[in-house]
Amino acid sequence: MESSAPGKVILCGEHSVVYGEPAIAVPVTALRCRARMEPAMPGSGLLLVAADLNQRTPLRAAAPDYPLAALARLVLEHLNCGEPDAVLTIHSELPIAAGLGSGAAVSVAAARALAGFLGHVLSEEVVSALAYEVEKLHHGTPSGIDNTVIAWERPVFFIKGQTPEVLAINVPLCLLIADSGFPAATREVVAGVRQRRESDPDFYNTRFARIGALVRRARIALEQQDLSALGQMLDANHALLVEIGVSTPRLEALVQTARLAGALGAKLTGSGMGGNIIALVPMEEAPAVAGALRAAGAAHVWQTVTT
Ligand code: PMV
Secondary structure (H helix, E strand, O other): OEEEEEEEEEEEOOOHHHHOOOEEEEEEEEEEEEEEEEEOOOOOOEEEEEHHHOEEEEHHHOOOOOHHHHHHHHHHHHHOOOOOOEEEEEEEOOOOOOOOOHHHHHHHHHHHHHHHHOOOOOOHHHHHHHHHHHHHHHHOOOOOHHHHHHHHOOOEEEOOOOOOEEOOOOOOEEEEEEEOOOOOOHHHHHHHHHHHHHHOHHHHHHHHHHHHHHHHHHHHHHHOOOHHHHHHHHHHHHHHHHHOOOOOHHHHHHHHHHHHOOOOEEEEEOOOOOOEEEEEOOHHHHHHHHHHHHHOOOOEEEEEEEO
């Protein structure tokens, strides 16, 4: 029994989404996490194998806050099933702590594989809700956008606490994702923004509202297939993320490089303070912009086309 889940990028609206503003995220289908369930000796219980990290953890011995174990326990409880005698192996192509949704992808792939092994199919809503519980372990106060876009594997317009809207994207959206090579702990970056907002609520609330307005305009630009307008929204969103203090010189250099090389717009994606930037590029410009990003020191550059 095998299952997989994609990565994701937030097109616009990170951080403000935690405070009730909308955000748009798209799946990154080319970068995936895979989960495999295989039967094991009777009485052996469930062994959790994070193959890329060289970790082998029996469920029975796992700490309550070990994310993969927490996910397995949630799935078993949801299905009202006992622990199976099996091995659950995870392989992921997604970089960790890079804003590409690696934690949620592990949860979604693992939930589906475990449920499938037990003869059940979980709906997108259920998988997303179970993964959200585990996101709290990773992120503290997650908005829920990662687990949603990854469980649905469709572009989403997301507002915390509301039913997500699946967005039809009628024009191929070519994005380059460039890794700064520096990991970022979302939990700490989000906590830092929260702390700064507490000491200057007006400044932060104004920026969050501006980002929310940009996200709504980005949605219209997408509906109208106006990629140059969308690029401008991404640039403006990045400027506001700089103002709330989540960019770094490394991310700035990559964003500038992408723009100068022909991107329609570029911004950091995810929590910032490291991780990745995204650049919206005309399809024919993708090789040149990717080359410029590599030359500027990007640790990896991936291309994803959302249709
Ligand atoms: O993309 P990540 O996993 O780095 O999460 C960042 C998104 C935030 O808006 C900053 C936090 C959240 O929970 O939405």
